[in-house]
Amino acid sequence: MKKLNFLIVMDDIATINYKKDTSLAMMWAIAERGHGLAYCGIHDLWLDKGELCVDKQDVEVFKNPDNFYRLSEKSTVKATEFDVILMRKDPPFDMNFLYALHLLEYAKRAGVLVANDPSSVRACNEKLFATQFSELMSPTIVTAKESHIRSFIDEHQDVIVKPLDGMGGMGIFRLMADSPNIGSTLEMLTQLETLPIMAQKYLPEIKDGDKRVLIVGGKVVPFCLARIPQGGETRGNLAAGGRGVAMPLTDAERAVAEKVAPTLVEKGLYFVGLDLIGAKITEINVTSPTCVREIDEQCGTTIAVDFIEFIENLVK
Known part of the structure; x- marks a missing residue:
């Protein structure tokens, strides 16, 4: 098996949950299989004359909750020094996240395998992408208009509404036809009908x-x-x-x-x-x-x- 050089782009490793973190499991797997492993955050990605550069730290990982990683000093390398870049930055999917995906495309074009593909991550909003398989979903609408959502609630009686960019259950509300706070909830989530949200029939x-x-x-x-x-x-x-x-x-x-x-x-x-x-x-x-x-x-x-x-x- 050829040794590969991996870069993992993620949140601050000092802040992750040792017991639950999936990126840590990936890092253990990379190390156990004898590959090289470096780490950086999204602000460590930068362009120089159209080439992606990385302010990376080599990282060793251990299965010890009191001491599960060791980082080298930072050094700057071209992204093409890596065979694989794993994009594991957690949401929110904000402008910083979006810019990082744009930057990672430079590595992809230079022949580095970036997973998940940055252009597809950019294109596939986690809520909206699901609607490409609408026949496999509960009845769903996406709209900024309160009138459409109220009609949907009248039709289905029991509905979940949620923002398109939420994570971890944030901003999710259950609204029933007789809920007293439909208006204020929709005003808040749609920012007075300026922002589309998702409404889905509640699934018991x-x-x-x-x-x-x-x-x-x-x-x-x-x-x-x-x-x-x-x-x-x-x-x-x-x-x-x-x-x-x-x-x-x-x-x-x-x-x-x-x-x-x-x-x-x-x-x-x-x-x-x-x-x-x-x-x-x-x-x-x-x-x-x-x-x-x-x-x-x-x-x-x-x-x-x-x-x-x-x-x-x-x-x-």
């Missing part, structure tokens, strides 16, 4: 969990993480207090994931988190999907290793 199957299905190199991982709402909460997101329980995919869930997988590979989206409620797609996470550690721990899978093996074969 949320009680069984908002299920994260991972698709790695076009292959559907046979287990998912069901994020189950707690204490009367509508949202199952772990960041909103949901409980994570790994379980095998149902036949219906697998069938949905298998329909989406080929499109992901075509777009260079090699590590993706598909969110399902009742075997219906709610969103398709392409930025820095998580839940690897919980599924591996509960089911004995090796998802990060599988991903790095896929990348090795792709570079070959």
Whole structure:
């Protein structure tokens, strides 16, 4: 196996959760397979005469919660010194995130494998991209207009509304036909009808969990993480207090994931988190999907290793 040089672009490594972080699992897999590994943040990417440069730090990683990484001094190299760049910066998908994707395209054009593909990450908003598979979703509209959303609520009686750029369950509201705060909620989320939002028919199957299905190199991982709402909460997101329980995919869930997988590979989206409620797609996470550690721990899978093996074969 040829030794590859990996760069991982991510949030400050000092701030990650040792027990749960998926990027850390990827770094362990890279190291265990004998590859070179460097690390940087998005502000360490810069252009010089049309070439992408990186202020990188070499990183060693350890399976020790008290001492899980060691960084070298920063040095500047051209992006072409790397065979693979993993873009693992967490949302929010703001202008800084967008600029980083633009910069990573310079590496891609120079022949570096960037995963996930930066142009596809830029094009595939995690909420809107799902609507390309609308037949696999709960009834859904996207609009800034309160009148359309009110009609949708009248039709379906029980609806979830959410911003198009949220993460971790932020900004998600459940509105029923008799809710007293429909007007104020929609005014806030649409910023007085200037910003489109998503409205979806409520799926009561949320009680069984908002299920994260991972698709790695076009292959559907046979287990998912069901994020189950707690204490009367509508949202199952772990960041909103949901409980994570790994379980095998149902036949219906697998069938949905298998329909989406080929499109992901075509777009260079090699590590993706598909969110399902009742075997219906709610969103398709392409930025820095998580839940690897919980599924591996509960089911004995090796998802990060599988991903790095896929990348090795792709570079070959």
